[in-house]
């Protein structure tokens with residue numbers, strides 16, 4: 040097997056999907072599995088489907104088209120506002136899209152009419168994290184304009200917190216979303232299928248007994264893939280954090296002084312120059328993985344191994360026991376950022392394990 044490689048344990052991903060889907064279903068909440076950190080990898084999506092996940096969220100139209108061409112029949116959701124230049128393609132995939140611009144909604148409607156299709160939309164509302172969404176005071180008007188576009192279906196409204204400023208979902212902002220849903224329904228005489236409260240950041244709020252109100256839908260990625268709460272990066276009880284790991288190979292193992300010598304300038308990745316402290320001679324290993332493969336700050340090594348630094352193609356590890364040997368595989372846990380980079384790197388292999 041070549042390295043670096045991602046080891047994807049489908050049985051563990053199945054466990055996470057089954058467990059979370061059931062937990063949310065008991066609370067009347069539907070779940071869209073967000074596969075963007077794994078580029079819509081079909082093996083993962085099939086695993087999620089077997090575990091009862093009934094729709095898939097992706098951020099890029101290319102990925103949606105890829106999923107359609109591999110025969111994935113689940114409903115798809117484009118979780119980023121469609122690009123003006125891509126509205127025709129978005130409509131053609133049959134995906135529902137999340138939207139926050141009237142200009143884009145009008146273009147989607149025109150594209151749908153041209154293609155003889157209907158296109159489902161969720162209107163996003165800004166609840167304080169300052170990423171996507173109509174301002175709350177503009178939402179009612181946007182809903183009216185959307186309803187007037189006859190080739191569009193208003194599937195619901197939604198919000199996204201926790202991404203730009205780490206704003207946490209709470210009873211106040213979720214009640215605001217619920218209130219907006221009720222107001223739109225009352226004002227326009229419609230019924231919204233989804234009140235989409237957010238992403239993995241909403242799970243801690245729910246688990247702590249948060250007041251759900253009208254929230255009946257979440258879009259979940261990190262919790263399914265890595266079993267962690269994005270706001271605290273703590274494990275979510277009952278979910279597995281080791282479903283996906285990274286393996287890299289040792290290409291040098293030596294004892295070297297712990298302090299660099301010579302005059303120091305900037306390092307390859309612009310960190311402040313530092314010679315390190317003199318802790319005597321230490322065992323260190325070089326691994327064949329670097330910034331071209333993964334966000335090295337998001338790797339957690341096993342045992343007492345310690346990451347000392349990384350450049351494009353090398354990861355420097357301190358190995359107190361001096362146990363690592365050349366040619367050995369070393370497994371790492373990864374965070375969301377490291378997972379995303381590894382998945383998008385052409386140099387990282389993907390191996391699926393735990394197939395039945």
Ligand SMILES: *Cc1c(COP(=O)(O)O)cnc(C)c1O
Pocket residue numbers: 073075098118119137199237238239240258259260261262269
């Ligand atoms: C990425 C994303 C999600 C999923 O977020 P996780 O934290 O991975 O659960 C949900 N909704 C939107 C709009 C996103 O961009």
